Amino acid sequence: MYINPISKGSTNRYFFLLEDTLYTTSGDTVFIISYRPKKDKTFDGLKGFLHINTNGYAIQSVVAEPLEKDFGMMVSIKQNYEFVNNQQWFPKELHTEIIFDNVLKASQNITYQMVAVGRSYITDINLNPTLSSKDFSQVEVKILPDANEKTDVYWNENRSEPLYKKDSLTYVLIDSISKAENLESKLAGYEAIINGSIPYGIFNFPINKIVDYNNYEGWRLGLGLMTNKKLSRVFEIGGYFGYGFNDKDFKYGADLILTIHKKSESKLHFSYSNDVTEKAGYSFFEKLDLTTTELYRKFIISNMDKVDIQKLSYSFRAFNYLNTKIYFSNEIFESTDGYSYGTSVDNAVNRFTFSEIGIQFKYAYHEKFMQTQKYSYSMGTDYPVIYGNITRGLNLYNGEFEYTKYELKLSQTFRIKTLGKTKLTLVGGLVDGEVPLSKLYTGHANNHSFDLDAENSFAAMQMNEFYNDRFFSIFFRQELGSFFRIKNYAPKFILASNFGIGEIDFNPKHQSLETIQSMNKGYYESGILINNILKQQFIGIGFGAFYRYGSYSYLKTADNFAYKFTCTINL
Incomplete structure (x- = not known):
């Protein structure tokens, strides 16, 4: 994220220079002003030009690009405005250019860039x-299913600029390079990683099932597939099987999904699984991605x-921003760690059956999508995202x-201009009734030797160290940006602090x-992360350390x- 050069307080961070003055036929004056971050500043800044028209002292044109290349990629934009109906300045054109370094390697010492150029035009302004x-x-943003099948007649009718011979030759060359370098397969591979499945013919193969x-x-x-x-x-139908080499056991399952109404995303889902799940874990109606x-x-x-x-579930979208799932499930849990549940050790069992009806929801006000x-x-x-579960046994x-x-x-990500991006997540849970440990809550720890940092979990808490039947947790992260930059090398610093508190009522049936x-005394930890110590294209590797303090130190x-190691995907 970059700090806007025309935002409040930007004169303390950016250096502005009047480069030229132009005069329009309508008698207005246009000031051409260059800008760049001041030499003593190390934030993620932009450089470029502003064209300021004295008619309302409005922006007539802006050119912007990052001060330094990031992850082998450079993005530059130019946006032009026009004074519509002598009333209002309004965007007219947007030119975007993306340069990818080292895309094609011709020899040991010679590589080629790939340049993507996009132009958007706004017409018929009302x-x-x-x-x-x-x-x-x-x-x-929506890309129509037949966008790549339009005829030359269609493009000639809708093209704002004529197709020059250079453009045609470029298309032919790019098509040849794409075939020679198998670029479509590579892009499909990137898309598969992002979406978690590999499409092939009429099937999708989930990567985590392979x-x-x-x-x-x-x-x-193992192997899994869905039509x-x-x-x-x-409809979509499929199944999976897998084998764990540590627990030496097979897992398998099947799914049938019926699309009832596409616009409201209404779906009926039948599923069966014979698998494993975290003891006393929790999850929400969300898909964790890169x-x-x-x-x-x-x-x-x-x-x-x-x-x-x-499990039988019905999911749908309502009121634009509310996703809801209603479900009924029958579940058999078998403990694998020696835990059992009963009035005494002699009659305690480690196998439990649960029948549940429940509702899950996600509310993300003004969430936008690219289709x-x-x-x-x-x-x-830009608003808080709220997730909720209510389950009845x-x-x-x-x-x-x-x-x-x-x-x-509740999760919120917002930006403090002078500091950087702030992430705040609040999580809470309550179980009303006596149940085995499997239906309670772990502390949601993330500490096992030297491992990967995972946000919204406790980095210094041992796995399964705590169990609660009610809890509340706070996870906070503050990005500080880069304190120094050496050419393209600019590690990013993050401060983190987490808190959790919980309670468990005495239940003599727990046989553990x-x-x-x-964690009824309150658990505290804080740490610092340094991302992008090493970086290659879109992947950054870093390092971090957390310290636990308070009653459980x-x-x-x-x-x-x-x-911790840190691994970030910068898309």
Whole structure:
């Protein structure tokens, strides 16, 4: 994220220089002003030009590009405005140029760049349209399914500029290079990594069903597939199987998804799985992707229950920004760590059956999306995102326990101009009723030897150190930017601080080989992360350290430290 050179307080960070003065035919004056970060500043800054028209002292044109290349890529933009109907300045043209370094290697010492040029034009401007909220969609950018199949007639009718011979030859050359270097397959590979599945014909192959890892299963190999829209836009059907080399056990499952109404994203989902899941874990109605490091936590989970789950769910979108899932499930949990549940050790069992009905929701006000030919990508929102779960355990369909669970998560990312990006996440949960440990809450730790940093988890807390039937956690991160820059080398610093508190009521039915303790005294930790110490293209590798303190700190100071690698994907 870059600091806007015309934002409030920018004169303290940017150097501005009047380069030239022009005069228009209408009698207005245009000042051409260059800008760049001041020499003593180390923030992520831009450089370029501003054209200021004395008619309202408005921006007539702006040119901007990063001061330094980032991850082998340079993006520059030029936006022009016009004075519409002698009333209002309004955007007219947007030119974008993206330069990728070292895309093609001709020899040991010679590489070529790839330059992508985009031009957008706004026409038929109406300053006072009659519109309502229903006329606007959450989709900010949409690429039509047949966009790459339009005829020359269509493009000639809609092209703002003529197609010159140089342009035609460029298309031919790019097409030849694409075939020679297999660029389409490479781009498909990047898209597969981002979306978590590999498309091939009428099937999608989920990557995490082919290969995965966690400390309980070790390496897990298998195969999974789901039909895609090439077979049917109404249904998806598929299944998977896998084998863990550490727990030496097979897992398998099947899914059937019916699309009831595309516009409202209404889907009916039947699923069955014989698999494993984290003991006392929690999750929300969200898909963790490469934009968050939170997904790295799954690699170090070491305590899992075997599960056999039958589930029927119905999901839909309502009121534009509310995603909801209603479900019924029958679940059999089997403890694998020696834990059992009963009035005494002699009659305690480690296998439990739960029947649940529940609702999950996600509310992201003003969330925007980009719709491509295959996938939909969230562009985020400037407002807090709220997730919630309400679950009711029933004595039906062999269910053995009656209980109610409430879980809530609030996440907000915002930018403090003088500091950088701030991330704040609040999470809480409550179980009302007596249930085995599998349906309570772990402390959500992320500490096992030297591992990857994962946000929204406790970096210095040991795995399964705490169990709670009610808890509240705060996860805070503040990006500070780069304190120094040496050419393209500019590591980014982040401060982090986490807090958690919880309680567990005494229940003599818990029969555990390990002591069960809650974090009722309050758990505290803070740390610092340095991202992008090493970087290659879009991937940055760094290092970090956390320190736990307060009532749950260890007597030996060195034991309170937890050290992390950081891996960030800069898309």
